Amino acid sequence: MKKLYIKLLACFCFFTSSIAQVDSDFGVKGGLNLTFFKVTEANFGDSVETQTGFYGGVFMDFHVNEFFSIQPEVLYIAINDFNFINAPIYAKYQIANNLHLLAGPSLNYFFDFFNAKLKIRGDISTAYNITPKLDAHIKFTLGFEEITPNGLFFGLGYKL
Numbered sequence: 001m002k003k004l005y006i007k008l009l010a011c012f013c014f015f016t017s018s019i020a021q022v023d024s025d026f027g028v029k030g031g032l033n034l035t036f037f038k039v040t041e042a043n044f045g046d047s048v049e050t051q052t053g054f055y056g057g058v059f060m061d062f063h064v065n066e067f068f069s070i071q072p073e074v075l076y077i078a079i080n081d082f083n084f085i086n087a088p089i090y091a092k093y094q095i096a097n098n099l100h101l102l103a104g105p106s107l108n109y110f111f112d113f114f115n116a117k118l119k120i121r122g123d124i125s126t127a128y129n130i131t132p133k134l135d136a137h138i139k140f141t142l143g144f145e146e147i148t149p150n151g152l153f154f155g156l157g158y159k160l
Contacts, residue, residue, distance in 0.1 A: 023062075023063040024060055024061060024062045024063065025060070025061040025063075025159045026058070026059070026060055026061075026159070026160055027058070027059050027061070027133075027157055027158050027159040027160055028056070028057070028058055028059075028157070028158055028160065029056070029057060029058075029059055029073070029075070029137070029155055029156065029157035029158070030054065030055055030056035030057070030155055030156065031054070031055060031137075031153060031154050031155020031156060032052065032053075032054060032055075032153070032154045032155065033052070033053045033054060033055045033077055033079060033151055033152070033153050034050055034051075034052055034151065034152040034153075035050070035051050035052075035053065035077075035079050035082070035150070035151045035152075036049070036050055036150045036151070036152075051079045051080060051082070052079070053077060053078050053079030053080065053082075054077075054078055055075050055076065055077040055078070055086070055153060055155065056075065056076055057073060057074050057075035057076055057086075058073065058074055059071055059072065059073040059074075059157065060072055060073075061092065061159075066094075067093060067094045068091070068092065068093055068094075069092045070089070070090070070091060070092065071089075071090040071092045071102060072087070072088070072089045072090070073086075073087065073088050073089075073090070074086075074087050075087070075088075077151075082110075083111045084108055084109055084110040084111060085108065085109040086106055086107075086108050086121075086141070087106060087107045087108070087109075088104055088105065088106035088107075088123045088141075089104050089105060089106070090102040090103065090104040090123065090125065091103055091104055092127075098128055098129040099126070099127075099128050099129075100126065100127045100128075100129075100135075101124075101125075101126055102123070102124070102125040102126070102127060102139075103122075103123065103124045103125070104122075104123060105120055105121070105122060105123070106120070106121050106122070106123045106141060107119075107120060108120070108121055119143065121141050121142055121143050122141070122142045123139060123140070123141050123142075124139070124140050124142075125137055125138065125139035125140070125153075126138055126139075127157065132159075133158055133159045134156065134157070134158055134159075135156065135157045135158075136155075136156055136157075137153070137154075137155055137156070137157060138152075138153065138154055139151075139152070139153040139155075140152055140153075141153070
């Protein structure tokens with residue numbers, strides 16, 4: 001597991017150093033995570049089980065122009081005994097003063113599944129800049145496969 005962390009960190013560092021000449025910001029983020037697991041019950045149909053956890057990680061914001069940027073992230077998510085890495089790559093667009101809409105795919109590595117541990121999900125998020133360095137964000141992650149859970153994230157990000 002340590003080797004995976006080192007490989008992810010090395011890829012992230014290589015990616016960020018290779019485009020260092022681009023106007024960019026680096027930061028940390030974290031917060032509360034609600035994950036929705038779909039559970040099939042005998043004759044009663046589907047029900048949703050919600051579990052609460054936390055997340056934390058890093059992000060880079062590569063500015064393309066005044067209103068548009070690309071924002072990759074690497075987040076560690078822990079929900080009881082269920083742990084995974086979430087690595088979204090967002091297209092970030094400023095829709096109003098200090099308000100941003102983010103959307104894109106995310107790669108997810110689940111530590112606790114027996115097989116097919118790598119999943120692709122879709123993320124949509126909104127972020128509001130409280131100050132030039134601090135933002136509050138809400139993110140929804142949609143799993144495309146039955147075994148991949150959906151998630152709702154509430155958190156803060158801080159540019160270093």
